[in-house]
Amino acid sequence: xxxxATFASQRRISVPAALAAIAGLVALLPLIGxxxxxxxxxxxxxxxxDVFRYAATSAWLALFVGLxxxxxxxxxxxxxxxxxxPGRDLFAWALxxxxxxxxxxxAYGYADLFDVAGPLRMSMRGNxxxxxxxxxxxxxxxxxxLSCAFYPYVYLAMRAAFLNQSVNxxxxxxxxxxxxxxxxxxxxxxxxxxxxxxxxxxxxxxxLADYGAVQFLSVQTLTTGIVRSWSVYGSTVSAAxxxxxxxATAALLLWxxxxxRQGRTHESGNARWRPLDVKQLSGSQGWLAAAFCLxxxxxxxxxxxxxxxxxxxxxxxxxxxxxxxxxxSLMLGLMGALVTVMLATMLALGTRRLPxxxxxxSLGYATPGxxxxxxxxxxxxxxxxxxxxxGYGIAIALLVYAYAARLMAAALEPIDAGLTxxxxxxxxxxxxxxxxxxxxxxxxxLPVARGAMLTASLIVFIDVLKELPATLILRPxxxxxxxxxxxxxxxxxxxxxxxxxxxxxxxxxxxAVIWLTRKIAFSRPGA
Amino acid sequence: MALRTFVTTLLxxxxxxxxxxxxxxxxxxxxxxxxxRHYDSDLPLYERFTELTGIKINRIEGNADQLIARMKSEGTxxxxxxxxxxxxxxxxxxxxAGLFQPVQSETLTSRIPANLREPDGNWYGFMRRARIVAxxxxxxxxxxxxxxxxxxxxxxxxxxxxRSSDSVYNLSLVGALIExxxxxxxxxxxxxxxxxxARPPEGGDRDQIRAVGAGVCEVALTNSYYYIxxxxxxxxxxxxxxxxxxxxxxSLDGKGAHxxxxxxxxxxxxxxxxNAVRLLEFFASAEAQSHIAAENNEFPASPDVTAPSPVDSYxxxxxxxxxxxAFAARQPEAQSLMSAAGWR
Numbered sequence: 001x002x003x004x005a006t007f008a009s010q011r012r013i014s015v016p017a018a019l020a021a022i023a024g025l026v027a028l029l030p031l032i033g034x035x036x037x038x039x040x041x042x043x044x045x046x047x048x049x050d051v052f053r054y055a056a057t058s059a060w061l062a063l064f065v066g067l068x069x070x071x072x073x074x075x076x077x078x079x080x081x082x083x084x085x086p087g088r089d090l091f092a093w094a095l096x097x098x099x100x101x102x103x104x105x106x107a108y109g110y111a112d113l114f115d116v117a118g119p120l121r122m123s124m125r126g127n128x129x130x131x132x133x134x135x136x137x138x139x140x141x142x143x144x145x146l147s148c149a150f151y152p153y154v155y156l157a158m159r160a161a162f163l164n165q166s167v168n169x170x171x172x173x174x175x176x177x178x179x180x181x182x183x184x185x186x187x188x189x190x191x192x193x194x195x196x197x198x199x200x201x202x203x204x205x206x207x208l209a210d211y212g213a214v215q216f217l218s219v220q221t222l223t224t225g226i227v228r229s230w231s232v233y234g235s236t237v238s239a240a241x242x243x244x245x246x247x248a249t250a251a252l253l254l255w256x257x258x259x260x261r262q263g264r265t266h267e268s269g270n271a272r273w274r275p276l277d278v279k280q281l282s283g284s285q286g287w288l289a290a291a292f293c294l295x296x297x298x299x300x301x302x303x304x305x306x307x308x309x310x311x312x313x314x315x316x317x318x319x320x321x322x323x324x325x326x327x328x329s330l331m332l333g334l335m336g337a338l339v340t341v342m343l344a345t346m347l348a349l350g351t352r353r354l355p356x357x358x359x360x361x362s363l364g365y366a367t368p369g370x371x372x373x374x375x376x377x378x379x380x381x382x383x384x385x386x387x388x389x390x391g392y393g394i395a396i397a398l399l400v401y402a403y404a405a406r407l408m409a410a411a412l413e414p415i416d417a418g419l420t421x422x423x424x425x426x427x428x429x430x431x432x433x434x435x436x437x438x439x440x441x442x443x444x445x446l447p448v449a450r451g452a453m454l455t456a457s458l459i460v461f462i463d464v465l466k467e468l469p470a471t472l473i474l475r476p477x478x479x480x481x482x483x484x485x486x487x488x489x490x491x492x493x494x495x496x497x498x499x500x501x502x503x504x505x506x507x508x509x510x511x512a513v514i515w516l517t518r519k520i521a522f523s524r525p526g527a
Numbered sequence: 528m529a530l531r532t533f534v535t536t537l538l539x540x541x542x543x544x545x546x547x548x549x550x551x552x553x554x555x556x557x558x559x560x561x562x563x564r565h566y567d568s569d570l571p572l573y574e575r576f577t578e579l580t581g582i583k584i585n586r587i588e589g590n591a592d593q594l595i596a597r598m599k600s601e602g603t604x605x606x607x608x609x610x611x612x613x614x615x616x617x618x619x620x621x622x623x624a625g626l627f628q629p630v631q632s633e634t635l636t637s638r639i640p641a642n643l644r645e646p647d648g649n650w651y652g653f654m655r656r657a658r659i660v661a662x663x664x665x666x667x668x669x670x671x672x673x674x675x676x677x678x679x680x681x682x683x684x685x686x687x688x689x690r691s692s693d694s695v696y697n698l699s700l701v702g703a704l705i706e707x708x709x710x711x712x713x714x715x716x717x718x719x720x721x722x723x724x725a726r727p728p729e730g731g732d733r734d735q736i737r738a739v740g741a742g743v744c745e746v747a748l749t750n751s752y753y754y755i756x757x758x759x760x761x762x763x764x765x766x767x768x769x770x771x772x773x774x775x776x777x778s779l780d781g782k783g784a785h786x787x788x789x790x791x792x793x794x795x796x797x798x799x800x801x802n803a804v805r806l807l808e809f810f811a812s813a814e815a816q817s818h819i820a821a822e823n824n825e826f827p828a829s830p831d832v833t834a835p836s837p838v839d840s841y842x843x844x845x846x847x848x849x850x851x852x853a854f855a856a857r858q859p860e861a862q863s864l865m866s867a868a869g870w871r
Contacts, residue, residue: 046866047866050866115734116738116741116743117737117740117741117743118737119764121741122741137729218691218727218729218730220691220871224693227693228693228862230592230596231590231591231592231693231695232698232858232859232862233859234595234620234623234859236596314762318567370593373593373596377596377597377599377600378600381600381602384600384601384602384604385601385602385603385604469593472589472590472593473589473593473594473596473597474597475587476587477559477585477606478585478587480588484588488588491565492565493731493732493733493734493753497567
């Protein structure tokens with residue numbers, strides 16, 4: 001009887017699958033717009049040699065940032081979860097803080113701090129007689145700055161993964177003589193591979209899509225080409241075309257990640273959830289671990305933001321305007337988080353049988369904002385023409401939609417990871433108790449994934465606060481956000497004034513980041 | 528949080544947002560401004576316009592090309608009345624996209640010199656910005672930089688700082704050189720500049736001026752107002768730097784320094800056309816030009832507007848009379864030429 005019912009339900013389109021199809025279409029619409037824009041119209045006159053150079057720079061940048069974030073994020077998570085050392089409880093959440101700093105703000109801070117004509121290097125030359133052999137403007141600087149900005153994605157994912165490993169495995173490994181570092185790369189790391197892949201995928205996609213930071217650091221990537229073909233040659237067609245390799249790369253990454261995961265689900269139905277064996281690091285080892293964490297937090301937050309803050313102190317900010325912009329940022333962040341997470345949940349719940357198709361909806365994350373704007377302008381144009389004088393409400397709705405399409409990956413990854421904790425046996429249990437597919441989705445899967453949904457909303461909230469290109473192009477009249485103000489000042493080369501809105505973004509994100517990390521700390525079953 | 532709570536909260540938020548927009552008094556006189564100028568100092572100017580005319584300004588600021596793309600998507604329903612930009616090239620691209628309508632206004636034609644506006648009245652320049660040279664006064668004599676051609680000569684091998692080729696100000700300058708000299712000679716000049724670069728292009732104009740101060744290079748191409756802003760800055764280090772780094776006005780073919788504009792025009796589908804023209808006329812007024820000159824350190828477009836301090840000490844230069852519309856159209860050509868020569 002039960003078997004018959006299962007077959008019957010496979011022939012009909014179930015409610016979750018239908019919802020997922022809608023959510024997927026919503027997220028894909030702007031991308032379809034991009035591909036359509038790439039096919040028709042006049043192209044710009046960008047030399048193939050330049051495009052090749054841009055593409056190579058993008059590829060190298062993604063590779064190095066991917067490697068650096070993987071190593072830094074994993075090490076930090078390993079220290080925090082598996083060891084005890086001075087300051088560990090503080091670092092546990094402080095290590096995620098750079099997530100709250102927009103990459104472009106990090107770039108502003110670092111480029112200025114290490115500028116050859118900046119006060120730091122001027123006084124070094126004047127007083128010490130030597131100069132730093134490097135600046136931040138250049139490829140190395142870009143790798144450094146973007147790694148500082150994006151390692152928290154890996155750190156958060158790996159921390160959750162390490163926390164949720166079963167003691168059995170670690171103990172079994174130890175009886176086989178595998179301890180310390182060995183247990184990291186022979187046992188814990190292979191088991192945490194899906195989390196590592198998810199974290200690194202986010203970091204790499206952010207890197208590929210970044211324009212603000214690399215532009216400020218004078219590194220020319222594919223996004224430079226995109227902006228040039230649009231701004232100089234006025235060709236959105238070429239801009240969209242240049243984005244296609246980025247989309248293809250992102251699709252490839254997602255596919256590799258999926259392939260790697262196949263047949264590697266570790267169902268831990270009989271896992272034991274005793275507290276993890278935490279190793280006490282003694283003396284110099286402990287201080288080394290603390291120094292490593294401190295260095296990461298300093299590089300990702302304290303140093304660049306401190307420098308911006310120091311410069312901002314000299315200015316006289318327009319507080320009423322900043323507060324209004326802060327209110328707008330907050331409102332958009334909350335609405336963006338709600339809608340994106342709702343859509344991502346629909347997608348994740350309904351498409352567990354077509355994971356790759358669902359993942360295409362993540363591609364918006366790797367799409368440079370300028371290109372996403374091209375894709376969004378098409379559906380927006382239809383709305384604008386259907387509803388003239390629509391004004392504020394429509395503009396806000398469009399913006400929230402833009403965030404959902406652009407940030408879907410940031411919500412989909414954690415929710416999907418959360419749903420993997422729903423074991424097949426749980427579903428079978430629900431179905432054998434007479435639940436339909438839809439009803440078991442709502443009764444079993446959704447409650448299990450509730451924590452993941454909260455995580456996802458916090459990440460999207462933080463991302464919306466930092467979002468720039470879609471906000472710039474779709475916002476209604478007389479409507480600034482903090483990111484927009486920071487960008488305006490930086491464009492006008494008024495770095496001191498760009499500091500205050502940047503710091504306000506950090507402050508607004510702070511509670512979300514702290515909440516996020518605390519939640520992960522308590523995510524271990526039985527904790 | 529349950530799904531239902533998500534949905535209700537969201538719908539509530541959107542409704543609220545929609546209502547607050549819909550409640551606005553439709554009888555109010557307004558003008559919708561799309562602005563690629565993003566200077567805080569423009570805000571009091573908008574308030575002043577409202578005070579004088581009773582017309583409220585709604586503004587969206589953004590990158591010129593995104594504003595242009597948005598206007599295209601909005602089509603005939605676009606609420607935009609006026610588009611302003613800080614570069615002639617952007618105004619030309621908007622005109623090419625068919626986004627402006629020609630405006631004939633006695634006030635505008637009498638106040639704005641013919642070379643600073645589009646011949647058919649599609650757009651008008653209100654402020655001027657010269658693209659000139661900051662130089663190390665200890666190492667460079669003024670007569671060594673009195674002509675753009677000299678910047679490309681071997682005298683400055685490895686001694687010149689300049690930002691990247693996609694800066695609209697560089698594109699307009701090279702566009703002007705193509706217009707004056709033809710493509711071949713402009714290409715040679717660009718190659719000379721690339722050979723003279725002290726470092727690969729990085730940073731903005733202010734960074735180039737600072738690099739001259741730090742001894743990285745002897746000359747740098749910059750827009751006038753960045754230098755003037757540093758010279759009159761609250762920051763002591765910036766002021767001190769401008770005592771050693773001086774501002775020179777090279778000439779193009781002996782006719783004066785390259786001048787770009789900040790300006791705007793009336794949108795082709797402007798729903799409030801009369802108000803839009805009044806706004807343009809206000810930008811052309813002596814009061815508005817003086818305000819922007821004082822706050823953002825650009826030069827006034829009208830010859831009868833005396834530049835206020837601190838701009839006055841620099842405004843006594845010869846400006847090249849080339850029509851801004853002529854070089855604006857040459858930006859794509861300029862970009863191709865610069866990329867081919869290796870100007871990143």
